[in-house]
Amino acid sequence: MQRTITYPVCFDGVGLHSGAVARLTIRPAEAGAGIAFCRVDVTDRDNVIPALWDRVEQSPLCTRLVNAAGVSVGTVEHVMAALVGCGVHNAIVEVDGPEVPILDGSAVPFVEGILAKGTRGQGRPVRALRVLRPIEVRKGQSHARLTPDETLRIEFAIEFEDAAIGVQKKILNMSNGSFVRELSNCRTFCRKADVDDMRANGLALGGTLENAVVVDGEKVLSPGGLRHADEAVRHKMLDALGDLGLAGLPILGHYQGVRAGHALTNDLLRALFADPSAYEIIECDPETAARLPGAGVHRAEIPRVA
Structure with a gap:
């Protein structure tokens, strides 16, 4: 069955390239929703960015996603790897800035947080x-x-x-x-x-x-x-x-x-x-x-x- 995170989990840190302080929160999402990022600091336009290949604004240094309203979030690759590697199919990833916090430079802090909160099946086939x-x-x-x-x-x-x-x-x-x-x-x-x-x-x-x-x-x-x-x-x-x-x-x-x-x-x-x-x-x-x-x-x- 498809899976989502059981309870929200938060991470605080700085962006690798911007140096800006950022908080990231992974929240459950309904079956079939997939993974999407939400720029919670943006309130004047569409702030949701689906985590999809055709939303990528290509860069050699990181993976940056951008929506039709021009709202973007960068350095998504480590948290995406953690979600995929922990078998999470549906989640909303809230970020209060333009870049995901780098934490220790790996995906293990995200993995620890996701598995500590647990994941749950959603009654719909993967x-x-x-x-x-x-x-x-x-x-x-x-x-x-x-x-x-x-x-x-x-x-x-x-x-x-x-x-x-x-x-x-x-x-x-x-x-x-x-x-x-x-x-x-x-x-x-x-x-x-x-x-x-x-x-x-x-x-x-x-x-x-x-x-x-x-x-x-x-x-x-x-x-x-x-x-x-x-x-x-x-x-x-x-x-x-x-x-x-x-x-x-x-x-x-x-x-x-x-x-x-x-x-x-x-x-x-x-x-x-x-x-x-x-x-x-x-x-x-x-x-x-x-x-x-x-x-x-x-x-x-x-x-x-x-």
Whole structure:
């Protein structure tokens, strides 16, 4: 059955790029509503923004959603990954500013909050998007691809000059709580040189060594080092799950990203929906629903964070 959060849960923090203080509240929504963001600080026009691929205003640094009234909310990818990874199909996400708080740079605070409040079934079957044939997009050395699969499988490869990251590859089946166990606590990362450039251009104003992994050559500058030796590629997989969540339905397919970012994953969804022969919408039986992200997730699976 479709699920929503049982009780509201709140999070306070600052936006990674704006540095603005923000409060985010996840509230239950009725069956079939999907996920939507609501800018509660905006009262003079439509302040609801559906969490859908065609509402994305593309940016290389984060995923930003905007509605027809020009109301936007940025850096939605981590809370979207948490909702998808915890099996929440319907929710309203209230934010009192233009950007979702970055918290510790991962999705684990959102996961902890969602699972602490619990989720409940809503008496209506889950619908899913099944990929029927390969869809691929490319830009330079980066590419992203979706192929048929019986579950959601995410595969990612990255390559950075900094030895602290280097070449990393990973593939995971997103069912059976693997997102919560393997990816949820992996933080956003960047090179020190990129931080300097972003701040010179008025970005990353809320970024610190506590909410991002910053590397400089072979050094990890953030206190405590890495949570996983391959934390960087795991975070890219976390981002991909959040961005794929903007399909509006759980996906049954194999996502492959090579040096891909938010914009390329959105390009992939646009290419998918532009070709009705590439997918079908199905109503999930219990066996299929058990293969979706978030099925059977429980709090004991949340990784400990020092």
